Structures are given as C-alpha cells and as structure tokens.
Amino acid sequence: CAWTAASRVAGGERAAFALTRPPGHHAGADFYGGYCFLNNAAIAAQTLRNAGAAKVAVLDVDYHHGNGTQAIFYERADVHVASLHGDPRSDYPYYLGHADERGAGAGLGFNHNLPLARGTDFATWRAALAQALQGIAAAGAEALVVSLGVDTFEGDPVAGFRLKSGDYLRIGEDIARAGLPTVFVFEGGYAVAEVGINAVNVLQGFEQQAA
Template sequence: MKVFHSPASLLHAPVTYFRRGKAIPHLEQPARYELLLNAAFTAGHDIELAGVFGIEPIQKVHSSRYLSFLKEAWDRRSEIEPGLEHILPSHFKRPEMDQYPKHIIGQVGFHMADLSTPIHERTYEAVMASSDIALSAAKHAIAHGHAYGLCRPPGHHASVESAGGFCFINNTAVAAAYMRDTLNCRVGVIDIDVHHGNGTQNVFYSNEDVVTVSIHADPSNFMPYYAGYADETGVSAGLGYNLNLPLPHGSGDQIYLNAIAYALEFCQRQGVEALVVALGLDASEEDPNGALAVTTRGFFACGQLLGSTKWPTTLVQEGGYLSEILGENLKAVLGGFDSSRGSLAG
C-alpha cells in the first residue's frame, strides 16, 4: 500500500495537557509518527512524501475565520500575554453566546474546545502538512484504488470552527470533500476511532453527499460526552445520512467487527461510491487512552472488512497512542486491507 507522510508531523510537540483537573504528559506525541512510519516501512509498504495542496481544499471544510485564527494565533500571542509558551483558552464560548470577538484572547475561547489542544510555535505548519498527507492519500486512492495517510496531528474532533481533542484541521473531512468533488459521487466516512468523530459529524451533518458513520465507545462517560449518540441521524438534507454506533466499554473483536460490517452495509444502502476510513487505533486493548478491547488479530480482520469493497478508499490516521503494540496494530490493519484487495503496492 502507498503510505504518505511528512516530517513536518514532528513540529507540533505538546508537553502536557489538563485531564480531570490534573496536568499530565500529553498523549499525542511526535513519537507516534515515528513509530507508525517505521511500522509501515518494516512491513514493506511504499513510503512517499506528501505533496502540497494549499488552503483551498481545507476551505471546503473549515470557515475562513477559523483558518485565519489558526494561521495568526501564534504571532498574536503577545496580545494575550508576553512570553507565552503555548496558547490555550481561559474562557469558552457557550451555546447562548454567539458574538465573534475581535481580540485574540476571545477568539481563542471561541475556536478552541478544550485544554488538551495547545497551539505552539510551529503547530500551524504541522497541521497544514497533516492535511496535505490526507489529500495526497485521497488523490492516490482515486487514481489507484487505495492509500494510507499517516496524518499527525489527527483531525476528526476538529469541527467547522473549532479545534479540540488534539485536532486542528479535520483531515478525514478534507479527504472526503476532496474525493466527493473530484469523483462527483457520494462518499462514505467510516470512523473506527475509539472516540466519536464529532468534528466530522459536525462538518457533514446537513449534507447528503457525504455519509458519516462513527463506531466508538459509549460517550455517556467518555470523550466527547456531548455527541455520538444513536439518535443523531442528521438534519435537513443530511437527515438519515449520519449513523452512530456507540459500543459498550470493554467491547472486543466481535462486537467491533460486527459494527464495521453494519457500517459498510449502511454505506452501500446509501449509495456510497468512495470511502474514507478514519483509522483510529485507540480501540486497542492496550491503548492508554481507550475504552475498548480490540486485539491485533481483530485489527487484521478489520482491515479485511474495510478492503472488501471495490470503492476507492483513503485511510486517514486518527488516534492510537503509544503502546508496545501500536505499530503491530497498524501493520495488521494495512495487511488485512491488502489481503482483501490483493495488492501490497496499492
């Protein structure tokens, strides 16, 4: 399989974040990129640097004012307080408060959803490169059937106008919009990350051209808490095109695989002709940020299922945090996918 990546993934390097009132070591480390790239290389996949696509494809997903905020925030940090080492909110926008502030300190709280997604000096370079990785994989998948984008930082919690959950630009949504517009067809997104893909749902919730499915741990006591429930099915033109499959915590291979099979059937019924997989590996039984119990063997079977269609398919890396088996789980998914497609090169 063709694997796209960028060394710019290393430029965003958060140190700590707040979780349940405590500052802890940040889970979304640059070492994730290095470990996953090495796993893909040692498995014999075809490694290639991502191209550069610019801002235009991202504007199909995110608002102009949000993208301007991401680009300008670091250079404006002294307006908040001189000498800041990172940018995080001190206040948050609430649903009943809709005015857009002119000052950067208010824009931070408007556009950032939590205390786990800090902006650093070179964050913008890293997130733009991550989007380029997803777009490179999507372009290759359109021409050759499938590809994997080793995106870091991840993206599926980034909404139209907000960063959160370690995510800034929604790489999965950017890839889906690119495939939709290039192929002029209905695209499916199947998100298998342990966390609900709330950002992707937000982007396409009123859209019938992109079918969104998320398979994740029950969010009633798990991030993102406020979305990811079975009764969220879309609105307006998108009604009936969003499917959430929340799973009981501790669910293992069979429940997870049954959900993926159902997701594929749902996409087929909705007339999907191309697919983007939000490839979270944090459903692993050993993931430090997970709530499910999928084995490496289960991930191989997952790859087989996802590769069983004839749809052009882009696999976009989302979550999956440092553990002894993270690299093996990536090898398993890609190997299972290739075993269904009958090609290693892609």
Template sequence: MLTIYSDDHHLHHGRCELIDGQLMPCFEMPSRADHILQRVQAQALGPVEPPKDHGREPLRRVHSDDYLAFFEGAWARWQAMGDDGDLLPFTWPARTLRAVKPRGLHGELGYYSFDGGAPITAGTWQAAYSAAQVALTAQAAVQAGADSAFALCRPPGHHAASDLMGGYCYLNNAAIAAQAFIDQGRAKVAILDVDYHHGNGTQSIFYDRADVLFTSIHGDPADEFPFFLGYADETGEGAGEGFNLNLPLPHGSDWARWSQALEHACQAIAEYGAEVLVVSLGVDTFKQDPISQFKLDSPDYLTMGARIAALGLPTLFVMEGGYAVEEIGINAVNVLEGYQTARKEAA
C-alpha cells in the first residue's frame, strides 16, 4: 500500500491547549505521525512518497475563501501585534450572540473557531496545507487505479468545517479528498469515520448532499466532544436527507459493541452503491488512549481493516486522531495490514 507523507507536519507544534480549565501541553503532537511512519517502514507496508502540490483550488472546493485567507494570514497579523505565543481564541459567537465577523484578529479567530484546541503557530498553515496535499496525492493514486492508499496526514482534519477550525483540525483532509473524487467523475463517494470523536466538520460540509454518504462511529456527543453534533437523529437535510448516518456509542464500548456499529455502517455503504471509500482513520478508540473512552485492543484493528476490505471498494485511508503515542503506529498500521491481507486473500 502506498503511503503519502510530508515532513512539513513538524512545522506545527502547539505549545498548549485548553483542557479542564488549564492550559495543558497539546495531545496532538509531531511524534504521533513519526510513530506511524516508523511502523509503516518497519512493517514494509509499501512505498512512502512525498506529496505533489495540487494547489489551492481543491481546498477552495471545500473551504471558503474568507476562511482560507484568515487562516493563512493569522500568524503574520499576530506577529505584527508583537506577540509570538500560540494564537488561541478566547471568545466565540455563542447562542445569545450575533455571528458577525469582527475586524480584529482575536474577534476573527473566535468567529472562525469552535473551541480552544486548535492553536495557530508559525508553521501551522504550511503544515495543514501540506497535509491537504498529502490527502490529494493519495486520492490521485486511488483515482488512477490503485486499490488503496494511505494519507499520513497531520494535523488531522475531520473537525474542520468549511469555515471553522477546532479539535486540532484546520483543513478537512478527508472532505477535500472526497470532493476531489466527485470533481474527477465519481458519482457516489462514501466516508467512513472511525475516530472516537464525531467528524462534525465532515458532516456539516456534506449534510445537504446526496453524492457523499457520511457514516460515523463515535462517542455519544451527549457526553463527549464535540458535544453539539453527532446525534443519531442527524440524517441529512434537503437533497442530503438519508445520506448521513451517525452511530454514537456509550463510554466503555468494546470491540463486540463497536463492531456491530461497523457492520451497520458497512451495510449502509454497500446499499448506497458507493464507487469509492474514504476512511477517516482515527485510532483513539484504543483502550489506553488518554482522551477517549472506548476499549478496543490492538488486534481489533486488524479485524477492522479486514471488514473494510470486504466492501470491495477502492479505499483511501486518511489519518485523523489517536493519542496513545506508543501504540498509535501499531494500531493505525494494523488497520492497513488487515485491509491489505484481506484484499490479497480475496483476489
């Protein structure tokens, strides 16, 4: 399996995030991708190649021009103000406030953010831009006929909406890749999000569309981040009605329970008639993940990959979350190896 990877992810290393009333060291750190790359190489999964630059236009197909301009220019504006710490919002347009875009940097940052977990640093724009190019390069390989490819993206993307950053995410790599498939002639694309946290950004991007089916297995938002999206009654609207499937699960869910939800999602994808599959590959479902509450074990990820392979679809894996750093490489690559082994056996 081809892996696409860029060292540019090291340019983004937030100093802190707001958790439990304290500014804490970021769980989303460069070592996450480093461990995965090491495991890919140790297991001889396949070639590792750098991304090609597909330009800004594929990003504009998913994200608004205003948002992209703000994100790209935020650090320079911060420096011009004489500051060099992480740029984090402290005010958001909550329910009783108006959603108007202010002129100042801090106001705009709140307008374009939904939480305090996406710090902007000197290298964040370039790291996120390169991550999107990683996804697009892997997508191009699948579009050209590869059975599968792995986009080792960092920072992750599935919490980023068309004009919102948050949850460690700035550009929605999986959505950008899914849109590229559509733009290149695919009529039906399915997204399977297996991250512990609901892919609220991906859902919002495709919620009113029938050409992209979004399915997600995640912690119940009544108790778990992102709290305000991811409920089972969110099924799409307008042309998208019936093309959004949320499968929230309670704290402590193990493989027996989680795999039932996976089966439900896979059946929905098969019934949809998808031509290609994008997997938002989060492995923070692991039993020792520090910020998640599911109980999957490392061998379960091999089985997960095999079940995804049984769909028989060209598949693009896009890296999302997973914060048990010592195990993230094992678990992510287990999914890919489980997929690859099952596809070879079926051939």
C-alpha cells in the first residue's frame, strides 16, 4: 500500500494517502515493536528515492517517536527525518527521540527530533511543526513522506497532547504549504470515534491549501 502510494506520487500525483494498518514507524531494519513490523514510511521514502528524487524528507507527526524510521536513515544524507513527539523520558519508545540525536556519519544533521511535554497544546505543537518544515526546506527535499499519526488528539487514550479535531485541518494546510509531492502513510490513532474524522481533516486541509 505504501509502495503504491509512493509510486503514484513519483508518477506525478500531487499527493496520495496510504491507509496502512498496523502502523510502521517503530519497525527498524532488524527489529520490530509498537505493533509495527514493516516500516511503511521508510518503504515509501525509499520508493521515492528509487524513482529519482535526490533528497526525500520524512515528517513524523505521530505522538510517539518513530524510532524505527530514525534508525533506518540515521547515517544517510539522502533522507531527512523530522519528528514531533512526546518526550521519550515519559513516553514510548523511551530510549530514542531526544533532541540531541542528529544523525551520524554522512547523516549528521539530517535527523531532527522535536520532543514535546505531555499536555502540549496546538499553538506550541504547531510552532514545532513550523521548525520541522523549515528544516525540511533547508535540507533540499524534493518529496515528502508524512507519518500521519493522529494520536496527538486530546481524547486519545494512549497519548498526552491536547489537539482538537479542527486543528488537523490546519496541520494539513501547513504541510501543503511546503509545496512538495507528498505521501501520507497512516500511523497511530486510538480514539476510535474520532480517528477517521481527524485523519480526513488533515487530508482535507492539505487538499484545500494545495488546490
């Protein structure tokens, strides 16, 4: 599913959404965790690279740090990884996701973690998103993969941020303003009654801004 979405975007579509379950961003090259077995976002990013994009960015907006995605690309300069997430000192995966993890070797400077405290509201979260998008632009990304977790919602039972359903429209708009061909890959979201609303709001905001 992720490969197909990325292939559509590589073929000229402005954006595509891979409705993937289980999520993938906790899966590394040689480990799995957090319900994740295949890293869908990494598959999408590599598909875009294979199709000719010189530099790809992965933007992870799930509440939990995408430790698998970070591990896969940590020593690579061709895939810039940016992640907004709950502080790993208090939230899964605990051992990765700190701000001083910036990449290694050729990948030094191409990993950007923005950990945020429990109780973070949308204004603070959106400011961090702006920082992440600035870093993606500075890295020269030609295409974008969004690890779209909506467990940042205030009613999510396994998370601690305070975003409301209407905020997800703004998230979609902000991502669209990056002006990049974009693959959305679905990650977490466990407030069952609202998960579909929040995911669709991101896509609707993106579509309206990109039009």
